[in-house]
Amino acid sequence: MTLLQVNNLTKHYKVSSGIFSPNTLVRANQNISFTLEKGKTLAIVGESGSGKSTLARQIIGIEKPTSGSICLDGKELRFKNRRDKRTRFKTIRMIFQNPYESLNPNVRIGHSLEQTLIINTKLGKKQRLKKIAETLEKVGLASEQQYRYAHMFSGGQRQRIAIARAILLEPSIIIADEPLSALDVSIQAQILNLIQSLQEEMGISFIFISHDLHVVEHIADSIMVMYNGRVVEQGNVSQIFDEPLHPYTQSLFASTPIYRNRFPNFLPRGPKKQVDLLDSACVFAERCQYCETRCTAQTPMLIEAEQAYKIACFKFE
Amino acid sequence: MSIQSQFYQQTRVPSTLARWWRHYKRNPLALIALFVLIVIALIAILADLLAPFDPARQFTDSIHIPPSWFDEGTTTHLFGTDYIGRDLFSRLVHGARLSLSLASAVVVLSAISGIFLGVLASFSNYWINSLIMRVMDFILAIPSLILAVVIVAIIGPGLPNAIYAVAFVLIPHFVLITRSAIVQETSKDYVTAMILDGASKSRLFLQSILPNILPPIVVQLTLAFSIAILEISTLGFLGLGAQAPHPEWGTILSESHHNIMFAPWTVAIPGLAILFTLLSINLVGDGLKDAMEPRQK
């Protein structure tokens, strides 16, 4: 069952570069489309500046897309509409990257969780406390810990609290923006297991933003590889992890320890080439090992090569 | 999960306020300063009980009696008397009441309007924000004392006008502090998280931002308090604030400074009173700052 459908989402920013020079246009997201099934995990892979977080902010509704639409359960979510906003905030929740910044330092944990319930539900005081206690226990904390402040918890525990805040309203989608990267290795596994068990228990769909291919392979059902605001390759786990075709995805694998032994033929990212690029060039042309003259002039379309598999590269047209 | 969390946790979790106090207590200098300040405040409150005489009563037979620790001093007049025979100790004690209450009024006035403007500026659109901030920049561009003098000169000397003038001068500091603290906090993830909860602007401010901008504002309050005391005294000294019979500290100084050569105590003692009060307020402010914003490990 399709839960979330994103069609041709595009986000451009105008950046002013002084009074006398014209504004430059930053294309943060270009024509991004995907669907998310109920209870499944979509992983978005890409390096910093690839537009992953901008995409997340648009889906969750704190940034207005320049064009394109986002549909939840077949109904389009309008950015300005109050009612849409309410349902969107309730059904799509977010886990942030840095648990040291995502919790209010001067408010007791229970109090800030209670605010979420006061705003979004009609529960009475007793019911709210019960719900908070239940949720905290669900994420592996003791319910008495709700009287503590954020600074009394370790990084892993804070991320548990952030997860508790996300699942408190029983959402159907959770966007997790690099939820593990600020955590220690032995804690990462705990949080990953927690996310997985909550997903199985509650049937939540995840949009999991990450740059760690090991984690992505472990948790994702489908994967979207982004580079410079564009989707370059999109498919399910076996398609991406068994036979990645796009040169950028290949360079990702070639740069990751252990994976590079699995794909010994892939070329790692080379130095930036000095090629004359037109504005309309392929985003990866400069770094691509297979760059041809055509790539410097035209952008390859994201075409469906196989079922549920899309790639944007001239090699496969 | 962890072993500790399997047991019922009986340890009481101290509130943020208790935590601040715990940090504050570690600083002996700040603790002494707080004690001194409390004593001064008590003196101000209990002025009627403590002062042996009416501050305006003139002992015509004992003019310029030195303080009691001098040979010529008497125990009736602890700090001596001034040029028309008023008891200096009584005047200082009543002056403490006057100075502190005036300063409090100034701080309350300027803090309320300053914080309000700061919040308004940070939550409203570009134009209102710019308007407020440019006006504040304009006020800040003029040295505060000169501005206060100018204002008093326009609206006329006297106690209430001095209060308004000093309060007005102090407003921009509160606006700037409030706005920069709010801007800094708003960019943090926990505020975004609260926006994603669907919180209204007022709830966002009260529940999420306010507790985190309190520390800089509280520190600014103590600073403003000491500035207020100083400026009110200065206006008093210049004859623009409290008028002659009032035992305000600045006025006492200005009345006696002609006689500094043969009755130095009439200037030194009120001067020291101002000095110690300001010093302890500033030390308390410093201590608060350290206690509320401890260095991150």
Add this chain to the structure above:
Amino acid sequence: MNLLHIENLSIDLKTHSGPLSIIDRLSLRMSDNEILGIVGESGSGKSMLAMAIMGLLSSKMEMKADYFSLDGQDLMKMVPADRQAYISSKASIIFQDPKSSLNPCFTIATQLNETLSAHGLHARSARKQRSMELLDAVGINQTKKVLNLYPHQLSGGMNQRVAIAIALACKPRLLIADEPTTSLDVTIQAQILDLIVNLNKTENVGVVLITHDFALLSENTDKIGVFYSGHMMEHAATKNILTNPLHPYTRSLLNSVPQLGKRHTRGSRLFALKGQIPTIDKPPVGCRLGPRCPSAEKQCVKPPRLISIPNHGKVRCHFAKQENERKETESNVETRSTRKQTILGADS
């Protein structure tokens, strides 16, 4: 000869309520031209070791050591001023964030010049010549152009290369890289890591590579030291650690990373150590891993010593010998487990 030889190094943090132990009686030997990987989580003391070697500990830290030699000279016997000069001629360090280790106010050329003249190269032309060589050595192409740029005009990867070039300026015998790739993108990480490993061969420097990521170490290091809560838990050749980890903590670290090719299935869970990393003010009694260890027993309340296991390395665990014997008999019966295969495959 040992490039680095440390015996019983302890570092304490002085606080209001007495000293807190950050590193506890650490002994370490590193031979010439070796790449030593150090892996550990936050608060394990791994960065503090780097600072101690470089003599950069803050005044709040107190350092004690029975013997601390760098390239054959005992640092503990030197006067502080001499020590600092000696260290800076023998060792250099690169940090996690290249943006903050370079001065934003000066060009790359100025910063390189400063380091070069501090190491006795005063002639202008010679400094320029050497700067170009250094940038060339770290794989920067347009050296002339880069020399005149400011750090903010370069990308993160380029900045890290420049930082490495500055580190190499004194021709160090030891290069310490403290999480050198953590703040960089995946594709750049690989480049920087390859660069460091190549420098080890071409410039003949020993490298201490400090990281929290086991996968990074698995391919590039000769030996690995595993830190946990201020203790060295296991110190052995990389191959031994990967194929035959004897300490439960090493095992858990290896197991808690998703295995290659294991896809998400319903109910599949990673191995995860329970509980939290101990804070330095409340270290557990006995074995530091004790409360979290999956195979802890009664005797683990007594602190284990670092014991040598023949053909392996050093392990701080009461059960290391037993575990080793068990593994040996096991490996006679069954050639290799699946996990070993994947990792060995990765290693070759």
